Amino acid sequence: MKKTIKQISKMKLSHFIVIGTIAGAIILLFAFTPMQQSKEWTAPATANMMKNSVASNVQSIAAGKVIYTKNCYDCHGKKGKGDGPKSGDLDKSPKDFTKEQFQKQTDGSLFWKITEGRKPMASFKKDLSEEQRWQVINYVRTLEIKK
Ligand code: HEC
Known part of the structure; x- marks a missing residue:
């Protein structure tokens, strides 16, 4: 009798291990999914809310254009269509800046992406100052083709 109770409890333990392993695997899967390079590139919510500290005017747009060209x-x-001379060598197409799909993102979201980069696009954290990053965003905003 004692033996059977032991056997039952052993069985339960093995069930626990199986269920625990499955649950653990599912949790890990969910935890790591955002870390993988998903197709969509989305900035974190806190970044989306960042405000552009450089007013969009003739001067900042002109400065942004110089930064963009370089x-x-x-x-x-x-024109921001993702068709630059180097675009053919990339394994990923750069987004089309003229589309509403791109332009509907907040300045904060674009700032975060330019700051962080994602392969093959490099991070511009070091190469461009914060002011320059906002300026180039002001320029990119002028590329939208409104219907
Ligand atoms: C080496 C080529 C390359 C250069 C140089 C480059 N980019 Fe990109 N950029 C890309 C590619 C490719 C993507 C798409 C990346 C992805 O979706 O994973 C991208 C994506 C972006 C995005 C996000 C688009 C979106 O909707 O998710 C922004 C914003 C952007 N680039 C801005 C810039 C700015 C501003 C500069 C210059 C300061 C720049 N990039 C320089 C290749 C480049």
Whole structure:
């Protein structure tokens, strides 16, 4: 009699291990999914709310255009369509900046992406000051083709 109770409790233990392993695997899967490079590139909510500290005006847009031509044009193309001279060599297409889908993102979201980068796009944290990053965003905003 004692033996059977032991056997039952052993069985339960093994059930626990099986269920525990499955649950653990599911939790790990969920925990690591955002860390993988998902197709969509989304900035964290806190970044989305960041405010552009550089007013959009003739001066900042002109400064942004100079930065864009020097640092972004090769991949993103003259008009931001993602057709720059280097775009053919990339394993991922740069987004089309003229589309509403792109433009509907907040300045904070674009700032975060430019700051962080994602392969093959490098991070511009060191190469561009915060002011320059906001300026280039002000320029990119002028590329939208409104219907
Ligand atoms: C080496 C080529 C390359 C250069 C140079 C480059 N980018 Fe990119 N950029 C890309 C690619 C490719 C993507 C798409 C990345 C992805 O979706 O994972 C991208 C994505 C972006 C995005 C996010 C688009 C979205 O909707 O998710 C922004 C914003 C951006 N680039 C801005 C810039 C700016 C501003 C510069 C210059 C300061 C720049 N990039 C320079 C290749 C480049």
